Amino acid sequence: MGIIKLTNERAWRTYIGGALIDELHGKKGMDGHFPEEWIMSVTECRNAGRENIKNEGMTRICKTDEFFADFIKQNPQTLGSAHFEKYGANTGVLIKLIDSAERLSIQVHPNREKARKYFNSDYGKTESWHILGGRKEDNPCIYLGFKEGVTKKMWQEVFDRQDIEKMLDCLNKINVKSGETYLIKGGVPHAIGAGCFLLEVQEPTDYTIRTERITVSGFKIADEMCHQGIGFEKMMDCFDYDGFGLEKTIEKYRLVPKKNGNVTSLISYDDTPYFALVMLETDGEFVMQKSDIFCGLYVLDGEGKAESDGECANICVGEQYFLPSGTEVKFMAEKKLKIARFFGPKA
Numbered sequence: 001m002g003i004i005k006l007t008n009e010r011a012w013r014t015y016i017g018g019a020l021i022d023e024l025h026g027k028k029g030m031d032g033h034f035p036e037e038w039i040m041s042v043t044e045c046r047n048a049g050r051e052n053i054k055n056e057g058m059t060r061i062c063k064t065d066e067f068f069a070d071f072i073k074q075n076p077q078t079l080g081s082a083h084f085e086k087y088g089a090n091t092g093v094l095i096k097l098i099d100s101a102e103r104l105s106i107q108v109h110p111n112r113e114k115a116r117k118y119f120n121s122d123y124g125k126t127e128s129w130h131i132l133g134g135r136k137e138d139n140p141c142i143y144l145g146f147k148e149g150v151t152k153k154m155w156q157e158v159f160d161r162q163d164i165e166k167m168l169d170c171l172n173k174i175n176v177k178s179g180e181t182y183l184i185k186g187g188v189p190h191a192i193g194a195g196c197f198l199l200e201v202q203e204p205t206d207y208t209i210r211t212e213r214i215t216v217s218g219f220k221i222a223d224e225m226c227h228q229g230i231g232f233e234k235m236m237d238c239f240d241y242d243g244f245g246l247e248k249t250i251e252k253y254r255l256v257p258k259k260n261g262n263v264t265s266l267i268s269y270d271d272t273p274y275f276a277l278v279m280l281e282t283d284g285e286f287v288m289q290k291s292d293i294f295c296g297l298y299v300l301d302g303e304g305k306a307e308s309d310g311e312c313a314n315i316c317v318g319e320q321y322f323l324p325s326g327t328e329v330k331f332m333a334e335k336k337l338k339i340a341r342f343f344g345p346k347a
Contacts, residue, residue: 002309003297003329004061004322006068010034011045011057014210014225016217017101020135020197024097024300025318031101039095039320040296040342042069046206048224057206059320068322080293080325082347092123093275093344094204095296097197101135104192105212105221106143106167109205110238111186118230118238119207124186126274127202128255128267130340131180132300138195143171144253145188146243156236159211167211172249181255181266181277187240188253199298201267201275201342209235262286269346276343283336288329295343297321302337306330 008025010018017035022028038057045057059068072079076089083092109125110118134140146155150170158166171189176182176196184190192198194216210226227235244252258265267277280286303316307330315321315337323329331337 002311003306003313003327004324005063005313006040006320006322007060007062008318008320009038009041009057009059011036011038011096012047012050012053014215014219014221015100015102015104016215017099019101020099020133021097035099035101037097039097039298040068040091040322041094041204042072042091043094043204043206046208046228048222075324078294078322078324079344080291080347083293083325083344086347087345090204091294091344092204093296093342094202095298095340095342096200096202097298098192098200099197100192100194102216103194105210105215106164106171106189106191107208107210108189108239109186109209110207111240114186114238115205115207118234119205119228121205121207123203123205125203125205125207126186126272127184127200128272128275128277129182129184129192129196130199130201130266130277131176131178131196132199133178133197134176135195135197138193139175140177140196141173141175141193142182142196143168143173143189143191143193144182144184145172145190145249146170146239146241147172148243148245150241150243152236152239152241155239155241159236162213164212172244172246174246174250179257181257182253183255183267183271184253185240185272187238189239199277199300199340201277203274209238273346275345278341280331280339280341281337282331283333285333286331288331288341290326290328292325293343293347294325295323295341297323298340298342300338300340302333302335304331304333304335304337307332
């Protein structure tokens with residue numbers, strides 16, 4: 001089939017941002033409640049109060065307007081036989097661009113054990129952040145993992161008081177810079193700070209448990225958006241209360257890139273079995289060899305051509321593609337290309 005171009009779908013969120021995503025697409029940047037672009041998405045947004053908006057965040061095939069999820073169900077062979085045998089007609093992965101004009105609310109996602117127990121889902125929400133940059137007026141940071149000494153009882157008390165400053169003080173604050181990659185396992189509390197622009201690769205769910213009842217910009221968060229329908233008592237059971245100091249936290253969650261020529265491995269199956277991410281950079285020609293599993297591509301910078309299955313197409317920054325298993329692609333850069341390549345779970 002060759003490479004398949006996908007639409008750029010935005011998702012409504014409780015926090016404000018999105019201007020840098022607009023600018024990536026060559027538009028005037030405007031912040032609002034659509035601060036995320038969902039990539040190769042077979043997952044629908046979970047937003048209390050917006051249940052009437054169907055298929056929000058779900059990617060479509062360009063030109064045909066067919067949902068990517070429906071295409072996969074009808075063409076499961078494109079995933080590769082090993083993947084299909086293990087996971088069925090589901091990519092098992094979701095990718096996002098996130099641009100935060102404000103700090104996101106403190107949150108956690110269930111690991112697979114809690115996802116099965118509370119959400120009847122085979123997938124939890126282990127995720128990863130690859131920092132692309134940030135806003136010049138901010139000093140981008142993230143909040144990640146409990147500090148030593150934080151207990152479930154303590155966390156429950158600060159939640160009941162809605163003591164936001166104390167909540168933030170319970171987490172490790174890490175200043176981040178472009179090129180860094182962090183792996184956040186299900187159960188680890190976290191928050192993206194103001195001014196972060198990042199690429200997120202995650203399991204394909206939208207189970208986001210929030211501990212703040214109001215966002216930084218004053219948006220009131222409904223109870224359902226906090227506990228995701230499982231209730232406040234059960235939501236506290238989704239946190240991993242193991243705590244570490246700052247240095248140990250960075251050592252535990254920041255991944256070390258491995259560069260090999262034009263390709264840099266950012267997340268491998270040695271880091272997590274749930275997904276993988278590599279970065280391709282070329283200012284000339286580069287052949288991406290065939291793989292027996294599918295992958296996705298997102299052009300982060302540059303322009304050029306991609307030749308596959310006897311066809312040649314122009315590619316440029318802001319475009320996303322699905323590559324069926326067995327697809328070989330030759331890239332020819334006219335302006336230095338930087339392309340993120342992501343994979344689903346280990347098959």
